[in-house]
Amino acid sequence: APPRLTPLRKSISRSTIGIFTSAGIQLRSDTPLAETNDLSYRLIDRSVPYSELTVAHRTPVRVWALEDLNVAFPRERLVELEAGGSIGRLASRAVSLVGSITTFTGLLQKTVPAIQRELEDQGVDLLFLFPF
DSSP: OOOOOOOOSSOGGGSEEEEEESBOEEETTSOOOOSSSOOOOEEEETTSOGGGEEEOOOOTTHHHHHHOGGGTOOHHHHHHHHHTTSSSEEOSEEEEOBSOOOOHHHIIIIIHHHHHHHHHHTTOSEEEEEOO
């Protein structure tokens, strides 16, 4: 069955926007995410400077994200939209994992519900997905 479309409950300019990236963005000091089937995720606080982050996903296209992290994790652009009033608020923590996952049962039973709770705890109204 096709996914159900859910109408927005409020305008984007009044919504809390979350970021989800599958580029494996993480702190340089963290234990590295595995290249495949890592069902863990990282929460990236919006106050963490880009200089403290790295791209764990080992795909060849990561070269662009290493040159400009906004390619895979456009937090700076969303902060600009927040400052300009286009979005209500950027959530305090972004969610990041490595997208090379084929263990779908574990992903759907363990990781997705945990991420959903995290987003709900932050009051996220709309999640922007940045696949990598």
